[in-house]
Each structure stands twice: as structure tokens, then as C-alpha cells.
Amino acid sequence: MRLGVFVGCFFVIWGLVHFGVLPAGLGDSNLLWVLLLAIVVSAPLSFVLLRKQRDAMSERIADRVDSAKARLESNRNQEDGLTQ
Secondary structure, eight states, rough: HHHHHHHHHHHHHHHHHHHTTTTOSSTTTTTHHHHHHHHHHHHHHHHEEEEEEHHHHHHHHHHHHHHHHHHHHHHHHHHHHHHO
């Protein structure tokens, strides 16, 4: 999804530079200028636009970590029970 936001920003900025709304780069650096602007613009946009997906992913990861900890604790308790 982040890549999609970046590609969208790239094409919008490229269009704005092509039509003269934004200044072009110096000499042959036009593509580099558009890439840098797209990175700068897409970073905060993806932070805001992808918040729900980021929160959902962090909940899934936290659940997996909690279940892994529970399995490890269960295994540790079984081992302690066998050695006593």
C-alpha cells in the first residue's frame, strides 16, 4: 500500500512538473527531483492514510507474540513438572 501511495504521488508530482506548476530540476536532474519530492510527500500521506492498516497489523503481531509467550510458558511448566 505504501508503494501505491508513493507511485501515486510520483505521477501527480511528475504531472505538476511537466505542466510547469512545480519547478523542474536543474539540467538532467528532473527525474531525481520528482523522486525526492514524491518521497517527501508520500511519507506523511502514508502515515495518515494507512493508520488503520498499521493498527490492525500491530494488533495481529501483538496477538501472535502473546500466544507464542503462552506456548513457551506452557512448555516450560511441562518441563518443570517432568524434572521434579
